[in-house]
Amino acid sequence: MVVWVQFPAFPVHFYHKDILFSLGNMLGREIKLDYHTLHQERAKFARIAVEVDLSKPLIPRVWLDGAWQYVEYENIPVVCFECGKVGHTSENCPSFCRSRQPDGDSASI
Structure with a gap:
């Protein structure tokens, strides 16, 4: 599935195509950069389209x-x-195995 991914508070000095594509490839397969990210027109976040495998975390x-x-x-x-x-x-x-009960040393009101 292709999804848009945001990197909030992304440092402006990392707004380079190669860096952003490398980050995208860490998440899945990079597809394309957002126009505003590519042209460094938005400083709040960087944005990239990535193909991710939703059967994996x-x-x-x-x-x-x-x-x-x-x-x-x-x-x-x-x-x-x-x-x-x-x-x-x-x-x-289903795969998170921990007791949701308080420990023996805990107390509740």
């Missing part, structure tokens, strides 16, 4: 020059932030 962030760069996927309605897959939420994750 989505990547929430990438390491870029010593810092984490967060990734926002546009128009993917239901994403599990525990396993990264599409189609269910964290609360209903």
Whole structure:
């Protein structure tokens, strides 16, 4: 599936086609750059179209020059932030195995 991906607060000095395509290829297969990103007309975020395999976990962030760069996927309605897959939420994750009960040392009011 082809989706638009945003890199919020993307450093302006990384607005280069090769860098952005490399980031896109970390997420899937880069398709094209957004017009405004390509021409450096928007400083809030960079945007690129990427083909992703929705049967695999989505990547929430990438390491870029010593810092984490967060990734926002546009128009993917239901994403599990525990396993990264599409189609269910964290609360209903079939592969996330942890007790949702408080520990023995915990107390509730």
